[in-house]
Amino acid sequence: MEDGAMRRAKSRVNEFVLIYMGYMTFLAARKSYGFWLPSVLTTLQVSRGEAGVLGSSFEFVYGGCALLNGVLIDMASPKLLLVGGLLLSSCVCIGISMSSSLPVMVALWAFHGLVQSVGWPSVTNVFLAWFPDPATRGAWYSLLSTCQNAGAATVPLVLSFAMNYYGWKAALYVPAVSCVMMAMVLLLCLHGSPAAAQTYHGGARGLSREPSSNAVRRPPSVSLLINTVLFNKSLWLMGVNYFCISMVRTCLSDWSAVFLPESKGLSLPAAASALFFMETGGFVGSLAAGWISDRLFAGRRGPVVCICSSMIAPGLLGLRLVKAPLLIQACYFYIGFCAFPVHVLLGLFSREVVPPSVGSSAGGFVKCIAQAGGAFAGLPLGALQQRAGWDGVLCVLAGMGILSGCCALPLWGVVAGENKIMARNGSVADFANMQPRQHAD
Template sequence: MLGWLKKAPAVPRLPEHMIAKMYNIFRIRTLMGIFVGYAGYYLVRNNFTLSTPYLASEYGFTPSQIGLLSAAMAVTYGISKFFMGNLADKAHTQRFIAIGLLLSAIVNIGFGFSSSFALIFMLLIFNGMFQGMGAPPCSIVMANWFSKKERGVKMGIWNTSHNIGGGIIAPIVGIALGIFGTAYWQAGVFIVPSILAIIIAIFVLFCGKDTPQSVGLPPIDEYRNDYDDVERNPEGDKLSLKEILFTYVLKNKFIWFLCLANVFVYFIRFGVLNWVPLYLTDVKGFTQSQYHMAFAAFEWAAIPSSLLVGWLSDKLFKGNRMPLCIISMVGVILGTLVYWQSTSVLAISIAISVIGCLIYVPQFLIGLSAIDFVPKFAVGTTVGLTGLFAYLFGNLTASALVGFIVESSGWNGCFILLLVSGVMASLFLTLIQIGRKKQIRKLAANA
């Protein structure tokens, strides 16, 4: 790794009277940096979904081809998230985030000048690779700057960033198309979001800091006297990436349960989100403005739920994240049934909002649990592994498999898979809930 991107070294501790003030300043700055930065990632990720009607009408791409394009992004992003997460454990987090966003924006500019299937496919692979530099270092920032008893609230705030980024992209594209016209849809869908992402990348680069120790502050658990329920190793930062992966991640059964639950959660998320434009226009008869509103509602509805759930998981459930996950999955299953069977524009729009509101709850809390279940020096690798499963298996099947199913047997097969995924996700989340309760009791007895 380039020296400029390496983890910032610890510096001498600041005087005691300065610590509280500087902690407050840097925590606000770092949270702002990852919030705005990760929203920027979604400006140059979700915009591709809004291009699918134009890819079909202007370039003649079939549903299976569009599914393969989405799958290319999903597979590359999942693999990249794992490897980039592993690298991020040794990286300067803010710089890592900013560089990834900048490179993703440059790739999106390339989309604006591409029309062939092969070239778009190749660019999506590059975009997926650079997109993997976003989430893992953001999770590391959360682990480094916020302790367990406050992490749910702060993670809930950060988690809304991708809903805001994913939610505002449709209005941004709509305004840009109004200015440039549909004849120049590439500018509205790809170029404008890329310019905004570049500006955000520059902001992130100068906003936050790497770790508290790198600016003369004590570790967050020491500062707040709030320690995670995990094995602690003072020499953890000296371990190799391989040692971190095999000792603290792959041997943890709860991380595997999180990975499997994440597969089914992501299948539902992208099985709905990726196909909203085509399904609503082809089957439900929605207009362009109606499906743009439904697409945005899927993301916007998750904002209040993320904030509320983060607070509830900290205050009411005392760091136990799984009950809220299971409750939310029941609501997702019911919302999916309405989305499938209803013919009312209003009811379908509400159902999409409900699915968006609730599907991000287990996704958010699975990511938060990945932070809770391992030491801080293994957070990036763990988040990367859960992301690998989510995108390599969940998003991939939601992108490629759904396209082939729709072409061969219609949309009913897609919705059956969505409902089965809801049940399977609930099963693995329940196994985590039962197992973690036993583990915590055992840790308390041995303390």
């Protein structure tokens, strides 16, 4: 008979695989935008600036909800949030495929920002429940974060192949079907926490897999939020840094299917291949980021964030000059390798410079600013491209890379606490025992 420790280890791996694949599917619905956008430009005969409203609306709603939905994510079941989010993402994709009105598409894609904003926090809550000890979960968290790279790398290849045979609406149908299928898998197979798994395996047949937790996290006071989050210089520096990095990443992800064929003469499959290399570089960089910050900088995130941010500008300027497909792919790999470690580390870094009771609020605050950067990659950069061309866009993005490095430089010496974080049924209250060793105001 399988003992309890072996069963828990097996369940933990199963849960990890499920949330990894679940968020990859979430991302497929989100990353399809860059592939159906060119056809929207042609079909609806709208300008790039007008079409850019689609991307901007998504980013603004996503960012606002990332700041405000912490209470919902704390109270609701992460399993049900993931299942419901996948089903709603599928509905959005189908709705856009049936629409011929830009305002309707904008409304649907903005609503999609709300749906997507619960995805990663819910995945993180499940992860924290199964990996409560930070001394052993660092490598697992780095591996989990690569689901974003793996998903974003797979999506261009799959969608470009499907679009060659079934037209541009395949970029919406494929994610829609995938989301429904994954939602059913999570509904049937995901537990959500060790307590839920224990109830399922040890209780009578038909029992709910969701844990019943009566513990309620007390919300922080308004004065504490103002003093430690809104007036925290470190968080503002992280936010501006993340704004710039998000602007670069979102622009390349959303506009490469238009930029590379127009400016570099690449086919759509070749453009998808370049995005694949960017995500592959991000995959490698994400895995390396945590290890480097722990081993080479004694747990300090600032040096890695600063170095990686500063290295982005040369890649963007190089992309402006090169023409050969192989060199373009190399530039995309390099940019992904530099940009994604910043994305991975700032989510944790923002929680390490504030008191534990406002950790989630700090993370949401920085993420909200980052989404504003992503929003600027829509309408503003679309309008800039019409006036200054793609060379002008790349120069602006290179400037954003330089600014991000300057913002990260004052964070070089900030060191986080090392207290063990205890999990509580997949809630963000896992951060309740974290104490910062040094608080940078």
